Amino acid sequence: MKVGILGGGQLGWMTVLEGRKLGHEFYVLDKSPNSPAARVADGWYPPNRAREFSDRCNVITYEFEHIDENVLSSLGKDTTPPLEVLRLKKSRILEKRFLLYHGYPVAPFEVLRTRELTQLELRKTLVAKAQSLGYDGKGQYVIESPEDLKPLLENHGPDEEFLVEEFVDFSAEVSLIGVRDYEGRVEMYPVSFNYHREGILLYNYAPYDTPLESRLKDIVSRLMEDLKVVGLLAVEFFITKEGEPLVNEFAPRPHNTGHYTLDGAYTSQFENLLRAITGLPLGSTDLKLPTGMVNLLGVSLEDFDVKELLSLPGVKLYWYGKEKRPKRKLGHVNVCGKSVEEVKEKMEVVLKSIYGEAYLGVE
Amino acid sequence: MKVGILGGGQLGWMTVLEGRKLGHEFYVLDKSPNSPAARVADGWYPPNRAREFSDRCNVITYEFEHIDENVLSSLGKDTTPPLEVLRLKKSRILEKRFLLYHGYPVAPFEVLRTRELTQLELRKTLVAKAQSLGYDGKGQYVIESPEDLKPLLENHGPDEEFLVEEFVDFSAEVSLIGVRDYEGRVEMYPVSFNYHREGILLYNYAPYDTPLESRLKDIVSRLMEDLKVVGLLAVEFFITKEGEPLVNEFAPRPHNTGHYTLDGAYTSQFENLLRAITGLPLGSTDLKLPTGMVNLLGVSLEDFDVKELLSLPGVKLYWYGKEKRPKRKLGHVNVCGKSVEEVKEKMEVVLKSIYGEAYLGVE
Numbered sequence: 001m002k003v004g005i006l007g008g009g010q011l012g013w014m015t016v017l018e019g020r021k022l023g024h025e026f027y028v029l030d031k032s033p034n035s036p037a038a039r040v041a042d043g044w045y046p047p048n049r050a051r052e053f054s055d056r057c058n059v060i061t062y063e064f065e066h067i068d069e070n071v072l073s074s075l076g077k078d079t080t081p082p083l084e085v086l087r088l089k090k091s092r093i094l095e096k097r098f099l100l101y102h103g104y105p106v107a108p109f110e111v112l113r114t115r116e117l118t119q120l121e122l123r124k125t126l127v128a129k130a131q132s133l134g135y136d137g138k139g140q141y142v143i144e145s146p147e148d149l150k151p152l153l154e155n156h157g158p159d160e161e162f163l164v165e166e167f168v169d170f171s172a173e174v175s176l177i178g179v180r181d182y183e184g185r186v187e188m189y190p191v192s193f194n195y196h197r198e199g200i201l202l203y204n205y206a207p208y209d210t211p212l213e214s215r216l217k218d219i220v221s222r223l224m225e226d227l228k229v230v231g232l233l234a235v236e237f238f239i240t241k242e243g244e245p246l247v248n249e250f251a252p253r254p255h256n257t258g259h260y261t262l263d264g265a266y267t268s269q270f271e272n273l274l275r276a277i278t279g280l281p282l283g284s285t286d287l288k289l290p291t292g293m294v295n296l297l298g299v300s301l302e303d304f305d306v307k308e309l310l311s312l313p314g315v316k317l318y319w320y321g322k323e324k325r326p327k328r329k330l331g332h333v334n335v336c337g338k339s340v341e342e343v344k345e346k347m348e349v350v351l352k353s354i355y356g357e358a359y360l361g362v363e
Numbered sequence: 364m365k366v367g368i369l370g371g372g373q374l375g376w377m378t379v380l381e382g383r384k385l386g387h388e389f390y391v392l393d394k395s396p397n398s399p400a401a402r403v404a405d406g407w408y409p410p411n412r413a414r415e416f417s418d419r420c421n422v423i424t425y426e427f428e429h430i431d432e433n434v435l436s437s438l439g440k441d442t443t444p445p446l447e448v449l450r451l452k453k454s455r456i457l458e459k460r461f462l463l464y465h466g467y468p469v470a471p472f473e474v475l476r477t478r479e480l481t482q483l484e485l486r487k488t489l490v491a492k493a494q495s496l497g498y499d500g501k502g503q504y505v506i507e508s509p510e511d512l513k514p515l516l517e518n519h520g521p522d523e524e525f526l527v528e529e530f531v532d533f534s535a536e537v538s539l540i541g542v543r544d545y546e547g548r549v550e551m552y553p554v555s556f557n558y559h560r561e562g563i564l565l566y567n568y569a570p571y572d573t574p575l576e577s578r579l580k581d582i583v584s585r586l587m588e589d590l591k592v593v594g595l596l597a598v599e600f601f602i603t604k605e606g607e608p609l610v611n612e613f614a615p616r617p618h619n620t621g622h623y624t625l626d627g628a629y630t631s632q633f634e635n636l637l638r639a640i641t642g643l644p645l646g647s648t649d650l651k652l653p654t655g656m657v658n659l660l661g662v663s664l665e666d667f668d669v670k671e672l673l674s675l676p677g678v679k680l681y682w683y684g685k686e687k688r689p690k691r692k693l694g695h696v697n698v699c700g701k702s703v704e705e706v707k708e709k710m711e712v713v714l715k716s717i718y719g720e721a722y723l724g725v726e
Contacts, residue, residue: 017380020403023664023682023694040383040403266677266699281674288651288699301386311644314629319386331386336629336651 001278002027004057006071006079007064008035008044010320010329011254011270014262015063016040018270024278029053029071036320037063050074059277061231063253065089066132080277081229081252088227091131092163095249102226104219104247107238109165115158118149125167130156140199142167168246170238174208175257177234178220179272179282186221187272187285189265192257194236195363200327203351203362204257205292205335205343206264212245223250232273234258256295256329263316263334264291289336292343294350296331300324304354309333312349364641365390367420369434369442370427371398371407373683373692374617374633377625378426379403381633387641392416392434399683400426413437422640424594426616428452429495443640444592444615451590454494455526458612465589467582467610470601472528478521481512488530493519503562505530531609533601537571538620540597541583542635542645549584550635550648552628555620557599558726563690566714566725567620568655568698568706569627575608586613595636597621619658619692626679626697627654652699655706657713659694663687667717672696675712 001024005012008030016026016037028041029050038044045053047068054060054075061080072083079086088094099106112120117128122145130139141152156162173196178188190207210216216237224233227250234255236248258269267275267283275282301319309315314336322330333350337343344362351362364387368375371393379389379400391404392413401407408416410431417423417438424443435446442449451457462469475483480491485508493502504515519525536559540552553570573579579600587596590613597618599611621632630638630646638645664682672678677699685693696713700706707725714725 013383017383020376020380021679021681023680023684039405042402267679271679275673281670283673283679284676286676307644310638310646313647313649316384316630316634316646317386318384321386 001025001059002057003274003278004029004053004060005037005041006060006062006067008032008037009064010036010318010322010331011063012037013040013320014259014268014318015061015254015270015273018262018268019274022271022274022278022280024274027053027057036322039321047071051076061253061273061277062086065251065253081227081231081233085227085229085252089250089252092129092249093131093161096163099247099250102223104223105245107165107168107246107248109163112162112164113158114153114156114160114162117143117152117162117164118146122146127165127167128152128162129165131161131163138199168238169241170246171241171243172208172210172239173236173248174210174216174239175204175234175236175255176216176220177232177255177258177261177269178217178224179232179269179276179285180224180229181276181282182230182279184225185282186224187282188217188220189258189261189269189285190287191216192260193363194257198327200297200329201256201295202297203292203294203347204260205290205340205347206260207287207290207340210239212239212243216245219245219247223247227252231276232258232269256332257293259318259332260291260293260334261285262318263336264288289338290340290343291337292335292347294333294335294347294354295329296333296354297329298325298327299354300330304356309350309353312346312353314346315350364388364422365420366637366641367392367416367423368400368404369423369425369430371395371400372427373399373681373685373694374426375400376403376683377622377631377681378424378617378633378636381625381631382637385634385637385641385643387637390416390420399685402684410434414439424616424636424640425449428614428616444590444594444596448590448592448615452613452615455492455612456494456524459526462610462613465586467586468608470528470531470609470611472526475525475527476521477516477519477523477525480506480515480525480527481509485509490528490530491515491525492528494524494526501562531601532604533609534604534606535571535573535602536599536611537573537579537602538567538597538599538618539579539583540595540618540621540624540632541580541587542595542632542639542648543587543592544639544645545593545642547588548645549587550645551580551583552621552624552632552648553650554579555623556726557620561690563660563692564619564658565660566655566657566710567623568653568703568710569623570650570653570703573602575602575606579608582608582610586610590615594639595621595632619695620656622681622695623654623656623697624648625681626699627651652701653703653706654700655698655710657696657698657710657717658692659696659717660692661688661690662717663693672713672716675709675716677709678713
């Protein structure tokens, strides 16, 4: 089957590499022929040849949400998951409203413009999230005092809209990734524990034991149905101090918190995406053994001791071949172990090996 | 690092796919730009551009033994493992003599020409193996009566040399794959049980419990040293009815009986080959869980029910994208399970699903 992927980043790269074994062909639409996914695909198309790309492919999926509307409308056919979900994801405000009005638990929020933000009387810590480009902590501001508004005012016009939430003092951040086929059958990976630093995922591991598991699974299952997702849906949750789950956001594509499935699960999230959208039976989402993931953020292979890292048993490197930029996701490391405790111990060593003493202990 | 691979078959294909994550670049030398490995590499070179290929690469390995001597000599530098080992593998006679004169246990053999074979008085069942093209049962003849010489006489000239062995009525065929780095450090995968049909591997699984394990490991370890292998060495053994190991043959490259490591081991044989030859620490060869492999021989994806196959939990398809020919290795299926018993049960289902009632029970 000819599979088209909108976006040429590492999520597409891993999708292509995992999908080769199924015998599919892959075509990638991206600005750059040197993007990770384009380099390993059977063909690359620039955005201005979207229709040609679309005509070539039997099914089109996406690995990146911020694709130009002109490109989407010139495809001439729907994607899998549907374009509607992608459009929802282009705005944090639309996404949060969808969740609220469909009865999902979310933190209280309001929509305010930049100039309205400056007039607030601050009694509580707020988080202001710009409507668009909502990934990896971009356009996201924690506001405790009027001082904190400065960078926001520098980066955004007076009429720009923000999703403004009360800062959630959560006890844990977790995520759950589900996969759904054309017949509505659903499989779910275990809950993973996620640790973010400055809005960017630093590490995660699974399985994470929580009494909320069945409630979270119900939420993800219902959301996949509400969104008519065929393929993957990753949902990020905050668990409040009171033990209640709040949906933070969802992603209708392979998710950074599912990279561990490449080594930890019977079937990776990437293979399951492809099985779902090409009409093959879903693969088992069971774990072979506990596994964690550490992101390589803004560090190149010259910045740390790769040999030291790879000498740790059960450590696997995934290097995306991207240009180095501060905080950019340039690769990740998967860490397998016989127990969650062993995985966490190894992840401590990995974090120290990559980031030196600046690393943070594994929770 | 720029890694060159001599040969463009599925072994190279899996090496490239597994090696992408390490950040290496891959160049493949093969007659065809459409060979599996060439299709996923960064560059393809035809045999007449061997020197250019060689100049481009930091390290050269091979995935196929029967590479033209002109190509090898025009590389202008050695390969890893060394060319000497590859040259040994071009002749079953040289290979067996090497084993004999270095003190490895082998079945009694003799070297005879075609016309000498016709003059034998047959008292025992013999196996005559043509000197070259020794893979997948090619050029291999079981001779019980003068009748059995007919196909041999049709295919070979009167002066061609054969390795003639007494037919070993073995109790099991097993293999062991080791990996060795530049410092001489060695890691070994578990022993696998292998089942061949008509000289071609049909299925295998690991771990295979045998009291011979440490003896086999000693043999493989010593052989890697004797051959000065950096990279992989797979050794196939017959276990005689008396419980003695005989070395059948070795392969200084990824081996069909190691494909299960892609899903069963902490580190696949392909990744470990690349770690070894690019100077990275060897990865753990421990198993995550018992795993088996079933070859897709001469059957295309239209010849069996792929959906039925993939609906079995823990089953992974690897489709090489090669043209269908009788008995040709066109793909394989990996099967993971919680126990060896579970793996064997699943493999029975897989064999039946692929080959119908003609399948043979799993031993």
